[in-house]
Amino acid sequence: MNMFQRVLLVDPASGFYKTKKYSFDRYFGPVDLGIHLAAEYRSLNFGVGIFAGSIFPGSNRLVVTGFSPEKNEGSAPDIGQ
Numbered sequence: 001m002n003m004f005q006r007v008l009l010v011d012p013a014s015g016f017y018k019t020k021k022y023s024f025d026r027y028f029g030p031v032d033l034g035i036h037l038a039a040e041y042r043s044l045n046f047g048v049g050i051f052a053g054s055i056f057p058g059s060n061r062l063v064v065t066g067f068s069p070e071k072n073e074g075s076a077p078d079i080g081q
Contacts, residue, residue, distance in 0.1 A: 003050070005033055009041075034065030042067045 004021045011017070027033035030047025037045050044066040051059035 005030070005047075007033070007037065030063040031065065034063060038065050038067040042069075 002023070004023045005027065007020045007022060009018050009020060022033055027036060029049050030045075034045040034047050037043055045064070047063045047065070049059060049061070049063075053060065
Protein backbone atom coordinates (compact mmCIF):
# COMPACT_ATOMS: atom_id res chain seq x y z
CA MET A 1 0.00 0.00 0.00
CA ASN A 2 1.42 3.35 -1.06
CA MET A 3 0.51 6.02 1.50
CA PHE A 4 0.92 9.73 0.92
CA GLN A 5 0.07 13.10 2.40
CA ARG A 6 -1.96 15.66 0.49
CA VAL A 7 -1.17 19.35 0.55
CA LEU A 8 -3.46 22.17 -0.55
CA LEU A 9 -1.41 25.14 -1.76
CA VAL A 10 -3.40 28.40 -1.87
CA ASP A 11 -2.27 31.78 -3.22
CA PRO A 12 -4.53 34.29 -1.42
CA ALA A 13 -3.57 37.16 -3.75
CA SER A 14 -4.86 35.46 -6.90
CA GLY A 15 -7.16 32.79 -5.47
CA PHE A 16 -5.20 30.11 -7.34
CA TYR A 17 -4.91 26.73 -5.64
CA LYS A 18 -3.51 23.29 -6.40
CA THR A 19 -2.93 20.03 -4.58
CA LYS A 20 0.30 18.08 -4.30
CA LYS A 21 1.07 14.64 -2.93
CA TYR A 22 4.10 13.83 -0.78
CA SER A 23 5.02 10.25 0.10
CA PHE A 24 5.91 9.08 3.60
CA ASP A 25 9.28 7.92 2.25
CA ARG A 26 10.65 11.46 2.39
CA TYR A 27 8.42 13.27 4.91
CA PHE A 28 7.14 11.09 7.73
CA GLY A 29 4.50 13.40 9.20
CA PRO A 30 3.06 16.88 9.36
CA VAL A 31 6.03 18.36 11.22
CA ASP A 32 8.62 17.14 8.69
CA LEU A 33 6.50 18.15 5.73
CA GLY A 34 5.47 21.47 7.30
CA ILE A 35 9.07 22.51 7.97
CA HIS A 36 9.99 21.58 4.38
CA LEU A 37 7.08 23.66 3.01
CA ALA A 38 7.88 26.59 5.33
CA ALA A 39 11.47 26.63 4.10
CA GLU A 40 10.51 26.28 0.42
CA TYR A 41 7.54 28.67 0.27
CA ARG A 42 7.98 30.73 3.49
CA SER A 43 4.44 29.74 4.36
CA LEU A 44 2.25 29.11 7.39
CA ASN A 45 1.12 25.46 7.49
CA PHE A 46 -1.51 23.53 9.43
CA GLY A 47 -1.43 19.75 9.61
CA VAL A 48 -2.61 16.64 11.43
CA GLY A 49 -1.06 13.21 11.71
CA ILE A 50 -2.22 9.99 10.11
CA PHE A 51 -4.06 8.90 13.27
CA ALA A 52 -6.07 12.13 13.66
CA GLY A 53 -9.66 11.43 14.58
CA SER A 54 -8.83 8.01 16.05
CA ILE A 55 -9.15 6.85 19.64
CA PHE A 56 -5.39 6.93 20.30
CA PRO A 57 -4.46 9.39 23.06
CA GLY A 58 -2.67 12.49 21.76
CA SER A 59 -3.57 11.81 18.13
CA ASN A 60 -5.94 14.78 17.84
CA ARG A 61 -3.21 17.39 17.75
CA LEU A 62 -3.05 20.22 15.27
CA VAL A 63 0.49 21.04 14.17
CA VAL A 64 1.32 24.56 13.01
CA THR A 65 4.60 25.19 11.19
CA GLY A 66 5.91 28.41 9.78
CA PHE A 67 8.90 30.52 8.92
CA SER A 68 10.15 33.25 11.24
CA PRO A 69 11.83 36.12 9.37
CA GLU A 70 13.20 37.39 12.69
CA LYS A 71 15.04 34.16 13.52
CA ASN A 72 15.52 33.15 9.87
CA GLU A 73 14.45 29.58 10.65
CA GLY A 74 11.41 27.32 10.72
CA SER A 75 9.53 26.31 13.85
CA ALA A 76 6.85 23.78 14.74
CA PRO A 77 4.86 24.24 17.95
CA ASP A 78 1.91 21.87 18.39
CA ILE A 79 -1.61 22.57 19.60
CA GLY A 80 -3.67 19.86 21.23
CA GLN A 81 -5.05 18.18 24.26
